[in-house]
Amino acid sequence: MPKITIGRDEKDREQYGAEKATALIGKNIVGERGEAHLANPVRMDIARPHVVGVFGKRGEGKSYTLGVMAEELLKAEEEVSNNISTIIIDSMGIYWSMKFPNEDDAVLLSDWDEQPEAIDLDLCIPKGHAEKFRDREIPFDKTFTLKPSDLSAADWAMAFDMELNSPRGILLERVLRELEGEYGIEEIIQQIRGAEDFEEDVKKGLINRFQAAEDWGILSKHGTDLEEFTERGGLKVLDVSMFQGIRGTWSVRSLVVGLLAKKLLQKRLASKRLEEIQETEGKLTSESPIVWMIIDEAHQFLPNDHKTPASDSLLSWVKIGREPGVSLVMATQQPYKLHPDALSQCDTIISHRLTAKKDIEALKNIMQTYMKYDLSTYIDNLPRKKGAAICLDDNSERVYSVRIRPRLSWHAGGTPTALKQGRT
Ligand SMILES: Nc1ncnc2c1ncn2[C@@H]1O[C@H](COP(=O)(O)OP(=O)(O)OP(=O)(O)O)[C@@H](O)[C@H]1O
Numbered sequence: 001m002p003k004i005t006i007g008r009d010e011k012d013r014e015q016y017g018a019e020k021a022t023a024l025i026g027k028n029i030v031g032e033r034g035e036a037h038l039a040n041p042v043r044m045d046i047a048r049p050h051v052v053g054v055f056g057k058r059g060e061g062k063s064y065t066l067g068v069m070a071e072e073l074l075k076a077e078e079e080v081s082n083n084i085s086t087i088i089i090d091s092m093g094i095y096w097s098m099k100f101p102n103e104d105d106a107v108l109l110s111d112w113d114e115q116p117e118a119i120d121l122d123l124c125i126p127k128g129h130a131e132k133f134r135d136r137e138i139p140f141d142k143t144f145t146l147k148p149s150d151l152s153a154a155d156w157a158m159a160f161d162m163e164l165n166s167p168r169g170i171l172l173e174r175v176l177r178e179l180e181g182e183y184g185i186e187e188i189i190q191q192i193r194g195a196e197d198f199e200e201d202v203k204k205g206l207i208n209r210f211q212a213a214e215d216w217g218i219l220s221k222h223g224t225d226l227e228e229f230t231e232r233g234g235l236k237v238l239d240v241s242m243f244q245g246i247r248g249t250w251s252v253r254s255l256v257v258g259l260l261a262k263k264l265l266q267k268r269l270a271s272k273r274l275e276e277i278q279e280t281e282g283k284l285t286s287e288s289p290i291v292w293m294i295i296d297e298a299h300q301f302l303p304n305d306h307k308t309p310a311s312d313s314l315l316s317w318v319k320i321g322r323e324p325g326v327s328l329v330m331a332t333q334q335p336y337k338l339h340p341d342a343l344s345q346c347d348t349i350i351s352h353r354l355t356a357k358k359d360i361e362a363l364k365n366i367m368q369t370y371m372k373y374d375l376s377t378y379i380d381n382l383p384r385k386k387g388a389a390i391c392l393d394d395n396s397e398r399v400y401s402v403r404i405r406p407r408l409s410w411h412a413g414g415t416p417t418a419l420k421q422g423r424t
């Protein structure tokens with residue numbers, strides 16, 4: 001049986017074979033619909049950085065598949081996992097459940113020679129929300145904050161849904177230009193108060209916005225050290241599911257993602273330089289782990305029709321991430337809503353069932369060249385089972401039907417705060 005390793009080029013296949021440094025994501029589906037059965041394992045390369053798209057309509061298994069990938073990154077052989085740090089951006093507040101074994105699917109797992117297993121992860125929440133989590137008895141491991149001084153005028157303007165060339169925007173740019181070093185919201189407000197040449201109501205309007213930003217619970221003068229988010233062989237789940245009901249919910253989430261992505265890329269770029277020097281000296285250690293960032297509902301952070309505070313950073317990841325070694329996995333129900341550059345940079349696509357014409361068209365445009373049949377034919381032929389998907393592999397220019405493997409850890413799915421009613 002030929003071994004399937006998507007995302008691995010010929011050269012690496014010769015060097016590493018088909019199994020070393022791979023993630024076992026599922027099994028190849030052979031035959032169509034009713035006749036379909038599972039054949040050989042489908043693995044995905046994790047030796048190199050990748051841009052992966054996970055698509056499919058509602059409830060078909062996208063978030064579940066992201067969890068499978070995270071499990072695999074953690075469970076890879078030590079020399080590989082030790083050089084990887086995985087971060088899930090959890091917009092729905094569902095990945096805390098990975099801390100518990102998937103007892104519900106114990107039988108299914110045994111068919112795959114696997115057993116339910118709890119995953120060791122750190123659930124990180126915005127500091128200002130810790131109390132609410134405690135009140136609701138939802139356990140978390142770490143809190144985080146962002147430094148206001150790390151945010152640009154454009155970031156604030158996007159989060160505040162405000163034009164930079166409006167009087168408030170002009171005041172904002174001036175104030176940030178004047179402030180130096182690390183500063184918090186308080187210092188920004190003071191600076192606004194002291195600004196000359198601006199109408200009182202302009203100042204008041206901007207101060208109101210910053211006061212409201214204080215309630216997001218994510219800002220503090222000194223911010224969280226980046227090291228907290230990257231841990232060799234570790235999984236951090238950043239819960240950004242809160243902020244609902246506040247003005248610009250997704251903008252605030254995007255601020256978190258944008259800043260984190262920017263910093264992590266900078267860090268990897270700096271490490272890469274050091275690693276190159278060390279390599280010439282015969283040392284082969286990595287300065288900082290390669291980061292895999294897994295983003296659910298990715299079209300909200302990197303949409304095709306407007307810019308968010310995360311757009312620039314995420315576009316840098318997909319465009320230049322290969323060199324410094326950062327990988328991005330983006331899941332969305334609607335691939336056509338994802339920024340076209342992000343879509344076209346995907347080297348691996350795992351697509352569960354899709355029915356909307358626009359979404360199928362978007363995928364066709366980037367991968368159709370090497371498909372034997374029309375994309376819709378591949379999708380239609382998938383068995384109607386959760387977790388069935390087609391894999392499009394840019395490296396081998398092949399398409400595979402795959403059943404994603406069952407999860408070892410529990411998938412809370414659409415039950416965000418099930419902990420109280422569910423298991424403890
Ligand atoms: N590979 C799989 N094996 C077995 N069951 C699966 C698999 N994938 C998904 N499921 C089942 O399908 C349900 C829905 O999956 P999931 O929550 O991942 O959907 P989704 O595509 O993320 O949906 P939404 O668009 O609403 O976020 C899961 O709770 C699980 O029960």
Ligand SMILES: [Mg+2]
Pocket residue numbers: 062063064296
């Ligand atoms: Mg989902």
